[in-house]
Amino acid sequence: MEESRAGSSSSSSSPSGYALGPPWLFRGRALYQLHLVKAEIVRAFIPKEFKLVEAFGYTLGGLFLAHYDESPAGVFDELVVLAGIVWNPPTSCAWASRVLVNSHEACRHGRKEIGLPSHVAIFSKKNRKALEQPLNKSQISSIHPKLEDDKEIQVHEMEDTSQISICNISLPIAGYSWMGPKIKISLPSFSGQTVYNPNLLKYSCQVECRVRAVEAAKISRLMIAKATITEPENSFDNFKAKEKKYGDRLATEDVGRDQSIEVLLSKPVMALEFNFLKMQVEAPIIIHSESRT
Template sequence: MGESATTSYSSSPSGYGIGPPWLFRGRALYQLHLVKAEIARAFIPKELKLVEAFGYTLGGLFLAHYDDSPAGVFDELVVIAGIVWNPPTSCAWASRVLVNSHEACRHGRKEIGLPSHVAIFSKRDAKASDQPLYKQRTSFIHSKPKEHSEIQVLEMEDYSQTSICNISLPFAGDCWMGPKIRISLPSFSGQTTHNPQLLKYSCQIECRVRAVKSAKVSRPRIIQLDEFSNDIRAKEKNVDDRLSTENEERDRSIAVLLSKPIMALEFNLLKMQVEAPTVVAT
C-alpha cells in the first residue's frame, strides 16, 4: 500500500505580541479516558485533590488543528492527566502539551504555565477501502468520505526526536456536524520550571459538536537519538538527572494516552477564546 505524509513544524522568533483573550479557530477531537489514579496523581500538585472513583480518574486528550490563531496555523495535542476538585466544580490538569509551533510552545510555557513541548505531527490519510494513502492538506478531522487518518506525534528535544504516540482517527461517517454549543473548560496549570506559580485559566468554546468513534492510540516507535547528544548527556550527571525526570513524565503521559477511551467528541467550526490565567493562592 503506497503512502504519503506531511511533516512540519513552524518557528517564530517572538511571542504572540498581543494581550488576552487569545482566539483560536479550527477543529478538534476531545476524547475522554479512564486513567489510573496513581498515574494521574504523579502530575497533580499536592495542594489539589484528584477527582477519583474505584482507582480511576477522568483524563484523555484534546487533539486540535487551528486554521487561525495568534501563532498562525498549527496542531496541538493536549494530554489530560485527570480532573481535580475546585469547589463547587472541577478543573482539568494537562500533563503534557505538544505543538508544532515554537511560538505557541513559548507562549504556553510563559503565559499559561503549560508543560508545552515542540513536536512534529506526521499525517497520512487512507481510504477505508485500503486504497493508496495520499496527502491531505487541511486537517486530521476530515470531511471527505470513506477516509481515516493516521498521525504520528514526535517530540523534539535537543538532538533527539521521541515518538510519543500514533493516533488513528476512524472514518467520521456523514457530514452532519451536530448542534451548536457553548461550553467553558476550566483548567489548572503552572508549577513548572518556566512558570512556578499555581495558575487557573479558562477556555470559552463555541462549536458544532457530535459524538464520534474513539480514536485508537498505539504505542510509540523506537526513540531516535543522535549519538553525539548521547555522549554529552552521559558525561553530565545533572543533565542525566533532568532527562530521567523528563523521561518519567513523558512515559506517564504516554500511559494516559494509552488508557481506555470511554467517549469521543468532534468539535467543528471551533472558536476557542483562552482567558488570561490567574494566580491561585496556596
C-alpha cells in the first residue's frame, strides 16, 4: 500500500510559511460532515467555561477531512474530529477533540499557535475498486481528484514509534456534472486548554469554495494491516491496554483518542464537499488566560 507518510510534505519545503504570520492561507479540497453525537461522549472534551449545545441527549459533531495542495506547511492531509457545538454567549462554535495531520510542521503550529489537539498521522489512500490488485502510484490520490473513483483512506496516528489505528474512511462515488455554487462562509471555533497552549482561544476560518451536498462518507474502525503497523499482532484494544501501563498521561490520552473515534462512528446527517477551497485562518485571540505553574 502506498502511504502519505507523516512529515514527508514539509521536509521538502522551504522554511515555514507560518513564520510570515497570519492570516495563514490554505488551498485544496475538503469534506465537511456533520454527525449526531451522544452528548455524554462529548462532555469530557468541553471546557467548564462553555455549555454544550444539545437536544434530546445529542449534539452536532462530525469531521473535516481536507487535502491541501498549498499551505504554509506545503502539501498535507488533515482530519479534524469535531466533538460538538459549544455555547458561549452570544455565539456558538465548534470544538475539535482531535486533529490529525501528516506534517510535523503543521502539527507543531496547530499545537502552539492555534491551541489545537494536533497529532501526527499517516494517511494511506487507495482506490477501492483495486483492493484486490497491486497498487501503483497512479492509483494513489488526494481526497477527490477523480470523483468517479471510490476511495479508501486509512488513518493511523503516530505514538512515539508505534502506529495506532484510528479509522477507515470510505468516500462515495461522485461525479463532476455539477460543482455547486460559489460561497463565502466563516467557520468560528474555540480551542486551547491543552498542555501546549493552556489559554482558551477563539479563531475563525474564512472559507471560499464551491460547495455541494454529497453522500456521507462511511467511517469504520480500521482493521490493522501488517504493512502499516509497527507491531502487527496488536489490535486497537490491545494498544489501549498497553498504553494504560505507561501512566496517567497516556491513559488520559488514550481515552481522548477512543472517544474521538466514537464521534467519527456516530450517525452522519449531512455531508458537504468543498472544491476549489481557499481557507484563510485568522490568528486566534485569547478569551481566557490561564497561567501555568
